Amino acid sequence: MEKSIIGQAFEQGEGVFRLVPAWVPRKFCIPGRRIKLHPDDYYALGSERGGLDERWFSSTTPADNGPKTGKDEGLSFAVFGEGSSERRFLLRDAVSELKGDLIGDRLWKKYGKWPMFSKFFDNKGALPHHIHHREQHARLVGEMGKPECYYFPPQQNDHGGMFPFTFFGLQPGTTKEEVKRCLMSFTKGDNKITNLSSAYRLEPGTGWDVPPGILHAPGSLCTYEPQMASDVYAMYQSLVNDALIEEDLLWKNTPKDRIGDFDYLIDVIDWEANVDPDFAAHHFMRPKPVKDIEAMKAEGYVENWVCWRSADVSAKELTVLPGRTVTIRDSAAYGTIVVQGHGRMGKWDIESPALIRYGQLTNDEFFVSEEAAKKGVTITNPSSCDPIVMLKHFAAGNPDLKV
Secondary structure: OOOOHHHHHHHHOOOEEEEOOEEEEEOOOOEOOOOOEOHHHOOOOOOOOOEEEEEEEOOOOOOOOOOOOOOOOOOOEEEEOOHHHOEEEEHHHHHHHHOHHHHOHHHHHHHOOOOEEEEEEOEOOOOOOEEOOOHHHHHHHOOOOOOEEEEOOHHHOOOOOOOOEEEEOOOOOOOHHHHHHHHHOOOOOOOOHHHHOEEEEOOOOOEEEEOOOOOEEOOOOOEEOOEEOOOOOEEOOOEEOOEEOOHHHOOOOOOHHHOOOHHHHHHHOOHHHHOOOOHHHHHEEOOEEOOOHHHHHHHOEEEEEEEOOOOOOEEEEEEEOOOOEEEEOOOOOEEEEEEEOEEEEOOEEEEOOOOEOOOOOOOOEEEEOHHHHHHOEEEEOOOOOOOEEEEEEEOOOOOOOOO
């Protein structure tokens, strides 16, 4: 029996799929222009859809951008073949067909799907103070809760945008009535909810853990964001960057019978976590080496955990030193994006492009099966001076991570 296209591609890449860039617009954002998209293409979907300020990685989760959302928007495609014979298929379909052979039996048995994706979000200004629902609230609208974490890659941050500060949580001593008054004023201009929060300056090369139920208004650094496979959120801030936020977004992912119930919006907030006086100590992340740095350098690479506080999603930054060949082993499947350098990874050429046209294929994004990850992925850096840098995003329960 002839193998399917998915099976042939899996064999071609020796358990590694080459992925197609997945661009996602957000109508309420202005692109920061740091994700290597051609300057003429940031509004390739038309002004009514908004700017392309996000690129999603290893995604089997469709974007939720309202009634005008495009077919397959936010979903990752993989590539089989070369040149004129090239064919594409959804990563989601590959997971359905290959199951544990692709993502590992542990994840397939628990979730029946690839339960995370990552992205670059790249905004010129700050996002509104918003929240992602915890499991108990997301379940009411048929979704999963959305833990997420942030890392600010230096390669993507040649400028800081208009507001490189993020509001997190609420100031200790804030009352629920104060927040409720802000929410009830949502349609009256600026509801001033960030007056009740605290802003933290963002630093390239560091990150933050953001569990569901935490209010946050992400600042204007280009952000690498591993997260659970869900697009649930609600906007709690009514005015940001002098732009009004539509009231529909305040009630996004609220059950129909609770729309208009401001007490429900308060209940969505994980109150104790938001008013934590040691919020930064519990959520800020600096990179942590996976093992002794000098030992890694002697082997030709350096690898750090960059998102390590959550068991739900995690991420590493791998640097392959110039002129070296290394074999890197992981205990779980992962997606990866190359942010610097060029070379070879297994069967694939890899490179971080300088400029990408909308719809163009690249050699910078891949998905590595669990079997291939355990066997080890061999990476060669032919450059005499430029390192290869790759970001690697993992789903829940990564056996290599000790939270």
